[in-house]
Amino acid sequence: MSLPAIDLSGWAPRVARPALDGDIHISGRRIYILPTRYGFMFAGLLLAMLVGAVNYANNPAFLLTFLLAGLGTNTIYYTWRNLVNLSLRWQGARTVFAGEQARFDFLLDNPTGHDKPAVQLVFKDDGRPTTVSLAAGTQAPVHLAYQTSNRGSCLPGRLIISTSYPLGMFRAWCYVETQAESLVYPEPGAGWQPVGAPDYKGSDEGDLGVGTDDFVGLRGYRPGDSPRHIDWKALAAERGLLTKQFGGDRADQTWLDWYQLNNPDTEQKLSLLCRGVLDAEAGQHQYGLRLPDLTISPGRGPAHRHACLRALALFGHSA
């Protein structure tokens, strides 16, 4: 078993919080420690051994029993020591879509002089632990997964750092409030129908040839032109240095409009809009977003995509 059997976080809130510099320091006082089921099994075994030894007045049996009892109790110290003075720092998170696994990156630091093997980290609400072993004086990155379900700002909640090193008889754990946070985009729905044809806006001045799409024509070389755009064949044919021109400055533009959707459900609308953003970005169109509370003018590229998706994710949530 890896999660502590008893959840004490409700009524005994000894929780480790970040210090002002962002590091979370686990001090001895914040660590809980209780026997595991193997610890109870061991205690039962020792009791049986003791009864046998007492009855038969068998002294070597006493010796063995006491040795094991001392050993088992010693491990309390070692299990506790395995967590003390660990230091945790949140480093970042990967933004995902709702329903995917968010990934939170932490840095776990062991500045002490002894190894800390088998340290387990798990989000209380998630239940899938990650185990890390730290040698003396080293740091290790830890990536914790968290199953997301809703869009918006994802706060993974309490982190539990625990260990049952060295013999698995006791479990020591500590509750940590990280300030980790991740953004979750809405889940892209299926079946986005672009409303109408792309909004083709003709340019009054004609195709100026300053885009990146189809080949339009040649012009003379100007210093500073990219060598990739030079027509080398023409140069080989001794026609001089010529630069190729490409059109496409009149890009296809799409408006992703909230008001044009007729689903009654907000989440579904957001979901469809998200799909729309992804499709538009994949099709290299320019796209703009129109929501009840904000409008984003058309654009393209990763930053624009992120801005749109973020708006969709945080729609209706106060900042």
Place this chain on the structure above:
Amino acid sequence: MSQAATERLTPRVLLVLVLLIGLTTAPHLWHLSPRITGLFYLMLLFRLLMIPFPRFLPNKWLLFALLLVSLANVFVDAGLVGPKYAGVSLLTAMTGLKLLESRDTRDVYVLAFLGFFVMITQFLFEQGMGFSLYFFAISLGLIAVLLDLNAGGSARQVSVNALRLFLSSIPAMVVLFVLFPRLASPLWSFDIEDSTATTGITDQIRPGQVSQLSQSTATAFRVRFEGAPPPPEQRYWRGPVLWETDGATWSAIDDLPYETPGYEADGTLYQYALTMEPTNQQWVFPLELPNAPAKGGFWTAGFQMRTNAPIKTRTSYQLASYVESRLSSTAAWEQELALRLPSNITQRMRQLVAGWRSKTNTDLGLVQMALDHFTTQPFVYTLSPPLLGDNPSDEFLFETRKGFCGHYATSFATLMRVAGIPARVIAGYQGGEMNPLGGHLIVRQSDAHAWVEVWIDDQGAQGWTRIDPTAAVSPDRIEQSVAAQTGPEGTPVLFKLRNLGALGSMMREAGWMLDNLDLQWHRWIVGFSHQSQRWLLDELGLSFLQGYWLGIAAVLGGLIALVVGLLLIRMKSGSKRDPVLRLYRRFRQRLMNTGLDVPPWLGPRALEQRAGRAFPKWAGDIRQITDLYVGLRYSKEVTPLIQRQFRNRVWLFLLLRWRLFPNLSRQNQVNSPLTSPKD
């Protein structure tokens, strides 16, 4: 719930666990019937072979069938052999089954705990020192297995950590052992060990029998004298008195009426404690002649000392003996018993005796003549005599003339009876080896001996007198112990020589040390009873601890001892601690403590620049330290000189600049993790 467990069930864990379980159960091969142990080892072997192929382990139906088979096996065994060991057999069978069922970490724990429990059952059979150390070593192994399961690491790391864990628990073990209350009598009596095998001398001598014991160096008993021990020629340890002979075998007679003999004390008084090894018989072997029976013992006819119950555990007896004493009066029937002749007295025996009678008319004289006969005639003392037929005394006296104490004693006694002198054979031990380390005498089975007592009624000596014909033939035997040996028929006996050479004497010393350790082990640990505990507590001044208080003291003492143990020895990290890295980290931490912003990803050179700009006064020092550090980390030349320089500079920086270092700005002082806000 499907989750990655922190424990790693590697093949190494399984292999070591299975082997250890096999070793733990091994001594049961001698205790339990082969039916039980055979099935167990079969299952163990199968598990061992299946470690690389976990798919072939039996599923639950097959396991259930095997469970029924095992139970049937145990029942059949209990029916055939007896139910005494049924519990231990059942435990062994279940452990075997569990081996087949071992798949995940929970099973490993259950197996390890079963191993410990099997160990306890082993201690019910034997409690010797070597045995106990064997099981302590196996316990260490089981702990290492659990450690490996939880943390892994290199084999060396795991072993060293397990050892340290083990050692740090020893003070607690000692304290709890001393203080834990002992019951004066057991809760319930359930005698498991009841072997019927006897060891040592029995109450019969047939020439050819005692020599088996002469091969055995096993200890028969140990004697601790108050004061100096008696000289070798007086070390006769009296055992069974053999009255009756049928011409071939001499044996004792049970149920003879006992009448207190007259006891004339003479010679030096020796007081001693005699510790008998378990023999499952009721003989104690006091030094001739003891003045009182042992506690728990009584006299029987012929002045032999017997115990009330068979000696099953090592037991000590306080005795005192006057070495030159003799038994004076005797009942008439004793003499008559001691004159009975067997039916196979030959003519030449009578003629031999008649020849002596003609030369002397005193009993003592006749005895002397008989002894002279043995000395002057070509008799050989050997431990490998030729086999004798129906009339061993006759053959021995006139034909083979090769034998050892049994031959000499029995034939001498026969001759005495022919001469009309009451004689009886005493079986016992003679001699013994001083263990200078322990200060006690070790008497081994190879020291088994037989001699004669004759009833002399002359004015010179009156009473039962000890005559040892072996002493006449081979006085060395009396002076020194016999070295156990075999050889072809008729080989003269090899006595333990005094000069053994360097290796020999080293081995002898080692033997003494082991013997002494074994004795101490039994005295202090195995024999640590309620009385011993009270005595020890009195000695330590803690006699006020009684009953509940003793229990509380045990727990408290145990906890304190745990802390002491932890302070003395702890598990250490396996990774080589890099002193350079640690020092640099401290240097870096010191800079951080001043309030300087040092993010974790800042490299040494960048740190140097930043710190140099912040503290221009110490920029030079900081640069030197960083240069040394970079050189140690990245260049190929890492000499101890540079390491020492680096260390000195950093320490200088840390210590001397510590107080003089201004903090960047009091207002902007960042709380370091060392002074975290109180939550």
